[in-house]
Amino acid sequence: MKHLSVLALLLSSIILVPAQEAEIGDFNLSGDAVITGANCIRLTPDRIWSGGSAWHKQPIDLNGPFEMRLQIMMGCKDASGADGIVFVFHPNARRTGYQGEGMGFAGLEPSLGIEIDTWLNEHLGDPYEDHIALLRDGNVHHRFSLAGPVRIPNVEDCREHPLVVRWSPGNKMLTIDLNNKQVLSYRGDIIRDIFHGNSKVYWGVTAATGAYNNRHELCFEKLEFTNFEEPEPLELDGIKGKQLLNGEIISLDNLQFDSGSATLLPKSKNELNRLAEIMRQHPYLKLDIFGHTDNTGGSSANRKLSQGRAQAVATYLHELGIPDKRLSAKGFGEQYPIASNNTPSGRLKNRRVEFRLSRPIP
Numbered sequence: 001m002k003h004l005s006v007l008a009l010l011l012s013s014i015i016l017v018p019a020q021e022a023e024i025g026d027f028n029l030s031g032d033a034v035i036t037g038a039n040c041i042r043l044t045p046d047r048i049w050s051g052g053s054a055w056h057k058q059p060i061d062l063n064g065p066f067e068m069r070l071q072i073m074m075g076c077k078d079a080s081g082a083d084g085i086v087f088v089f090h091p092n093a094r095r096t097g098y099q100g101e102g103m104g105f106a107g108l109e110p111s112l113g114i115e116i117d118t119w120l121n122e123h124l125g126d127p128y129e130d131h132i133a134l135l136r137d138g139n140v141h142h143r144f145s146l147a148g149p150v151r152i153p154n155v156e157d158c159r160e161h162p163l164v165v166r167w168s169p170g171n172k173m174l175t176i177d178l179n180n181k182q183v184l185s186y187r188g189d190i191i192r193d194i195f196h197g198n199s200k201v202y203w204g205v206t207a208a209t210g211a212y213n214n215r216h217e218l219c220f221e222k223l224e225f226t227n228f229e230e231p232e233p234l235e236l237d238g239i240k241g242k243q244l245l246n247g248e249i250i251s252l253d254n255l256q257f258d259s260g261s262a263t264l265l266p267k268s269k270n271e272l273n274r275l276a277e278i279m280r281q282h283p284y285l286k287l288d289i290f291g292h293t294d295n296t297g298g299s300s301a302n303r304k305l306s307q308g309r310a311q312a313v314a315t316y317l318h319e320l321g322i323p324d325k326r327l328s329a330k331g332f333g334e335q336y337p338i339a340s341n342n343t344p345s346g347r348l349k350n351r352r353v354e355f356r357l358s359r360p361i362p
């Protein structure tokens, strides 16, 4: 039952779904990895030439957004600690890659890996400091990094460090937070370019030591796969933005009000924030805001409602710093339908707010 619900969660890309928890028994271990507690896996001990990995048993679908939060422990030896940990996506791996500088990731192909590397290998382009980078296809040379290396403060401090991996398929953006700070981001068609069109991949964490060593651990209080709510693409970032700047009248589907009310729904604000940005970029343009309703309810009530909605938009833009003299709000009620008022979908189209940018007449 649990796996069914995880699957359902992965398939629904827009709806906010409560977090699912993973348990320690949900991982396949490979190499030297051992379970050391209710919520911890030791990937390598602090001994030379060791390698281990933990792979979640269920694949994840990259067509859906997700967020994973875990804690990593990179050992206690700073000056002589090695080699590091890699968070990996791979279509079928349940094994550990090469040890030493390979961090248990080298040789896994195709793959996407987030390395946290604590040992300087000059021939791989490693910076002197501990660093994080996005790698592909088991290749640990930084010439081939997709992002990074980014230098980070010493992580071999015997402490757990929160790592968050977040994927948003809508804008194809992967972001990585370490110690509650975003350290890496990458935009790319991961499914097509790395996994050859295969969206279902396994994920796991690998680690290794070589001639030098450290204890590498993966822990979680609660390992969650949260399908976060993916932001809708902004209409004003596409064709409608261009039409608006061409002086055409546009309406925005994402602009919504409570039924029968002039109160803006919170989701409308993203689009209006973008509109304010456009107005700031073009400070000579003025904005006409036209409110319209369908024909249900009395015509004078409709006129009042449409005026209130246009005004609510103007007020919000004013709050964002757009001067009142650049804004004009007018309500037309049911006077100018653009679709039939005899069907629900037609009435939905008729309830709208329209925008027009214009140059002031000199």
Ligand SMILES: [Ca+2]
Binding pocket: 083, 101, 117, 118, 119, 120, 121, 126
């Ligand atoms: Ca290294």
Ligand SMILES: [Ca+2]
Binding pocket: 078, 079, 118, 129, 130, 154, 155, 156
């Ligand atoms: Ca270090």
